[in-house]
Amino acid sequence: MRDAVIVEAVRTPVGKRNGALSGIHPADLSARVLNELVERAGVEPGDVDDVVWGCVSQAGEQAGNIARTSVLAAGWPESVPATSVDRQCGSSQQAVHAAAAGVLAGYYDIAVAGGVESMSRVPMGFARKGVDKVLPDSVLDRYGVKGFNQGIGAEMVAEKWGFSRQQVDEYSLSSHAKAAAAIDSGALDGQLVKLPELEADEGVRRGGSLESLGKLKTAFREDGVVTAGNASQISDGSGALLITTSDIARERGLRPMARVHTAVLAGDDPVMMLSAPWPATHKALRKAGLGIDDIGAFEVNEAFAPVPLAWLAETGADPARLNPLGGAIAVGHPLGGSGAVLMTRLVHHMRANGIRYGLQTMCEGGGMANATILELL
Numbered sequence: 001m002r003d004a005v006i007v008e009a010v011r012t013p014v015g016k017r018n019g020a021l022s023g024i025h026p027a028d029l030s031a032r033v034l035n036e037l038v039e040r041a042g043v044e045p046g047d048v049d050d051v052v053w054g055c056v057s058q059a060g061e062q063a064g065n066i067a068r069t070s071v072l073a074a075g076w077p078e079s080v081p082a083t084s085v086d087r088q089c090g091s092s093q094q095a096v097h098a099a100a101a102g103v104l105a106g107y108y109d110i111a112v113a114g115g116v117e118s119m120s121r122v123p124m125g126f127a128r129k130g131v132d133k134v135l136p137d138s139v140l141d142r143y144g145v146k147g148f149n150q151g152i153g154a155e156m157v158a159e160k161w162g163f164s165r166q167q168v169d170e171y172s173l174s175s176h177a178k179a180a181a182a183i184d185s186g187a188l189d190g191q192l193v194k195l196p197e198l199e200a201d202e203g204v205r206r207g208g209s210l211e212s213l214g215k216l217k218t219a220f221r222e223d224g225v226v227t228a229g230n231a232s233q234i235s236d237g238s239g240a241l242l243i244t245t246s247d248i249a250r251e252r253g254l255r256p257m258a259r260v261h262t263a264v265l266a267g268d269d270p271v272m273m274l275s276a277p278w279p280a281t282h283k284a285l286r287k288a289g290l291g292i293d294d295i296g297a298f299e300v301n302e303a304f305a306p307v308p309l310a311w312l313a314e315t316g317a318d319p320a321r322l323n324p325l326g327g328a329i330a331v332g333h334p335l336g337g338s339g340a341v342l343m344t345r346l347v348h349h350m351r352a353n354g355i356r357y358g359l360q361t362m363c364e365g366g367g368m369a370n371a372t373i374l375e376l377l
Contacts (some may be wrong), residue, residue: 004100008041010343011239020198021122030070049108054091054115055336059127088365093339095212114240117334148289151220153273154304168305172230179326219359229254230305235332239340276369278314284371296355301362302327
């Protein structure tokens with residue numbers, strides 16, 4: 001019986017908007033990750049059956065199938081095909097699901113999954129320029145709104161679960177503290193493609209305080225809790241994973257890191273938008289036949305601080321196992337690249353600490369979520 005295993009996983013450091021990585025074309029940024037991936041794995045690029053690449057803003061320099069452009073920019077053989085995926089913030093996590101499914105089905109022997117987003121060069125919302133109304137009246141009338149907004153969704157989550165400004169700011173500080181500790185301890189060294197432009201995640205802030213965060217103005221509601229300090233940072237970055245079967249890995253002398261044990265999807269309220277990670281988590285655990293306490297590490301994307309806090313409340317997970325290396329509030333959230341960045345962080349953390357099961361989930365535009373359970377090998 002075929003399985004899908006991750007042989008190698010790498011990522012760039014995540015750069016701040018208009019920061020160290022902003023001068024690199026997104027295809028060239030992807031190319032650096034792709035080449036590092038196959039070099040570390042010991043696989044010839046021409047042996048890759050497909051590259052499945054997440055990207056949200058497929059416009060400007062990220063238009064025209066950024067996946068294929070990235071493969072060509074990497075100098076890989078023209079025979080290697082590639083396709084771009086958009087499941088909003090979960091795009092490269094969806095790329096992992098698609099690549100693993102292709103391997104399981106026997107359509108691929110070796111696949112690469114990952115993604116990229118250069119939010120400096122292709123700003124968020126760029127693809128909507130010149131469009132008066134993205135959503136049709138049929139959708140707007142169904143929900144009685146003028147549009148969907150993630151920031152308002154974050155405020156809705158905070159209000160529904162009763163999170164105070166202090167709680168979300170405290171969570172933000174803990175994210176930065178964990179990310180800084182991970183950098184200082186060398187916990188991230190094995191997963192990073194250290195670029196000449198940037199060797200460590202650029203957005204991590206040290207020495208913050210509740211007092212300093214408390215001075216920031218709320219971004220979406222005057223009486224709300226969400227600020228730039230407790231939301232994910234606008235960023236540039238890329239990550240990639242190489243996926244094959246255990247049998248093929250054995251034949252080629254490759255050492256798998258983890259098995260893609262379970263992969264599911266969930267949809268929820270598109271107005272609140274950010275609440276699907278908890279039903280996705282429950283669905284993944286049911287499908288896997290596991291309990292929440294069987295999972296040794298969780299990566300829950302920190303789009304906004306209320307999201308992981310609500311996820312904790314809804315799942316009963318051990319907070320100490322959540323985002324042990326920090327999250328997007330500290331590191332940044334390069335949209336279509338984030339799923340691969342998080343999974344790279346997760347699988348390396350599992351291997352370094354002997355953790356059998358890890359789970360990753362992230363909220364996505366339109367009220368969706370991917371959830372993936374990995375099993376250490």
